[in-house]
Amino acid sequence: VILLQTDVIVNSVGTDLKFGVGLLCKAILEKAGPELQVEFDKEKQRQVAGEGSVVCTSGCALACKSVLHAILPVWDGNKGQTLKTLEDVINSCLKKTEKLGLNSITFPAIGTGGFGFPKTIVSKLMFDVVFKFSSSHTRKTLQDVHFLLNPKDIDNVQAFTIELERRLAENCDAAASQSSFIRPVSTPLLGGNIMQIGAITLQVIGGDITKEDTEVIVNVSNNTFDAVSGVSKAIMDAAGSQVAGECAQHAGQSQSGFITTQGGKLLCSKIIHLIHDNNVNSQVSKVLHECELKMYKSVAFPAIGTGQAGQSPAKVADDMLDAIVEFASKRSVKHLKKIKIIIFQTNMLRDFHESMKKRENSSSSTAGWWMSRLKLELPAQWEDMQEERIKLVNLKPSCQEYLEVQNKFKKTCPSFVIEKIERIQNPFLWQTYQIKASALSTKNKNQNNEKFLFHGTAVSSLSAINYNGFNRGFAGKNAANIGNGTYFAVDASYSAQDIYSRPDTNNRRYMYLARVLTGRYCAGSRGLVTPPPQNPADPTDLYDSVVDNVNKPTMFVIFNDIQAYPEYLITF
Structure with a gap:
């Protein structure tokens, strides 16, 4: 890893912040020189350096541009939060690399050494986090993620190889059937855009959500479901008193962050009433999974968070599109076929159109499709190896x-x-x-x-x-x-x-x-x-x-x- 040509190297440090203790950290320090230790000591004072945080330094004498030092806990036997901490650390490293505007990052089998994390669990987690990041974020610079293993650590090599082969098997058929996961944006009528994302058709149009005939309409409300302004009020007024009565029965009782009622006087069959929070991506994901679970075929969203919540339309567009792309990439999606985003303020259509354009013709925005494009298959002339390593x-x-x-x-x-x-x-x-x-x-x-x-x-x-x-x-x-x-x-x-x-x-x-x-x-x-x-x-x-x-x-x-x-x- 210390000689690999990569923009970012990930290093691991214990919660005691002692530098150069583990084998990897020691090797990095020897190659980078004492300046790395000095810079780390300086940055850990300036940056947050608690358990689960990531401290960024330059590469010093290394061939990379930056080193990300992940502060890791010791494995707790999956009795506490250490696995979630490791997941957050990996995700944070990917986000920091993207934020730095860099193209590549190299991870070791993080946590599997002195920290004691099980190798099979780490291999699955690393693939999960990287592929989720790949499908959920509008990447502009980060293109290559490397997992570098010590070839002498046979258990790690085996764990990562098995996990890679499992994912290749899951994705190669789907990848072969679609040359582009996300198709080009089309504008068939003034004030609207349509995009095919896998098996799902996404339509973004200006208009009045209360006139939509999708099976489900989404209403973003408060925890008592009695919003008195904006799009939510328009939906409730149009739905009628029956729906208002259902909402009143559930006021303050939702454990999942939403309730579902009948459509009332609207053209839809159901209304999903979301309790608003600022995590637009999470809210959209929640609704999509509920629709799939209940076998609904179509759903209409407003532009969540752009009203009284005051969120940036461009950010909302990216967050909503990220959630939809991630959902559509799951092979388990069988029922939901159409998603509509209805924009009341038509000047926001441009933000959604630009977010859609960034993704068109992309077969790599979803990790499954990206993986199938890598020529990782074994040569055809090789003999069957069964379980032999070589x-x-x-x-x-x-x-x-x-x-x-x-x-x-x-x-x-x-x-x-x-x-x-x-x-x-x-x-x-x-x-x-x-x-x-x-x-x-x-x-x-x-x-x-x-x-x-x-x-x-x-x-x-x-x-x-x-x-x-x-x-x-x-x-x-x-x-x-x-x-x-x-x-x-x-x-x-x-x-x-x-x-x-x-x-x-x-x-x-x-x-x-x-x-x-x-x-x-x-x-x-x-x-x-x-x-x-x-x-x-x-x-x-x-x-x-x-x-x-x-x-x-x-x-x-x-x-x-x-x-x-x-x-x-x-x-x-």
């Missing part, structure tokens, strides 16, 4: 896969005899590699970021590489002339030298043909621990790798372990 498959010399690898190797090593070629099947490494590939594809647009390169090694390193991938920590074992990273050669003949592919006691040698995300590269130099910046004016925008010769590279060096996948092991 699998080495001995390729048949007659198969196309074997011949392709052999040809690449023999191109510069014609005299060596290949004993066997094995395919490395490691789902966790593959998925983390694909996530990085997706991020580079977004960053570098149409550039080809991937190359097949060679890496020679000793028999003693095979198990570690097969399980955990390449480790830049071994830089310098043989040579580090162009940086302290992991080295890959264009030609197999270079990696076949004894100094790299060291013969074992049976005179066998070992070489990987790896997929490597080289991306944009520049010339390397001794002592580099990260690639240099592409633009000196922006020290966080780094090259993706370095080379020995920019015009005709024979050697590539990467500084991020997930930028390479050890696909084939050649024994010769």
Whole structure:
């Protein structure tokens, strides 16, 4: 995590605010330098630093722009509020990253170390919170959320992998059936907008809500349901005395924040009377879930909170749309098909129209659809692994896969005899590699970021590489002339030298043909621990790798372990 190219890194600190105690915090502090401790001590005095809060500092000597220090409690066995505290912390980190105008954030498996939170619970919670944030907020800058795990922590790797696979299975069918979850806004008539959100049609129009013929109309009132002004009074007057009588019976008794009455003289069947509070998102969600529960097919809302409550129309529009998008993204929605927002003051239509336009054609505003777009599926040629963490498959010399690898190797090593070629099947490494590939594809647009390169090694390193991938920590074992990273050669003949592919006691040698995300590269130099910046004016925008010769590279060096996948092991 300390070398990952990301805008924000999340760190965890105990409620005693002792810095550098946990393994992650200690590693971050060592890399960032003592300035980070000084800045944290200063900021914890200035910012709120109690349990569940998040203290923001710069990245100091780290490659990131900011570090968010989450103040965590110790797990209480789910007897108190610690799980809710962790949920709030994760959500707060996402909101702060968005508020800072940054594009990416990296979380460790937060709370699963010394704080004692169960790994299966944390994996589910982290996915839940991130996906809910993705679907509920109008994101402008935050695009990438990374979960970075210690590959040696097998329990954590397994917990997150299982959770990811479960969600992929749930969402891939739905994603395949819809190219866009939120369709473009259309304006079929003056003073109105229509948008398709999943299976739900949203219509925002100017008009009089008392004339609506939806199955349900929403009335925003006080806790005695006897509002005497505004839209609420208009609804009650039009509904008649029968509805007023029902409301009087329930005055001051609602436990859920709303009551439901008959429609009275209105065209609707039911009226849901909401007790007003300032959380518009929550109020809309409450009504939508009640409609689905009671199998209502259509509902009409006023612009909640824009009357006497005095809330900003733009904020109300965003909050209402957020709640509707989140609700529509749930696959359990079967009954509610039409939602209308009736704007009494037609000048507010513009605010709602702009909020709708921000979301149109979005397949990524809902985490489920976003997730299905990532190419995280395992390669089709992989053999069934059942519950194995990794699998080495001995390729048949007659198969196309074997011949392709052999040809690449023999191109510069014609005299060596290949004993066997094995395919490395490691789902966790593959998925983390694909996530990085997706991020580079977004960053570098149409550039080809991937190359097949060679890496020679000793028999003693095979198990570690097969399980955990390449480790830049071994830089310098043989040579580090162009940086302290992991080295890959264009030609197999270079990696076949004894100094790299060291013969074992049976005179066998070992070489990987790896997929490597080289991306944009520049010339390397001794002592580099990260690639240099592409633009000196922006020290966080780094090259993706370095080379020995920019015009005709024979050697590539990467500084991020997930930028390479050890696909084939050649024994010769």
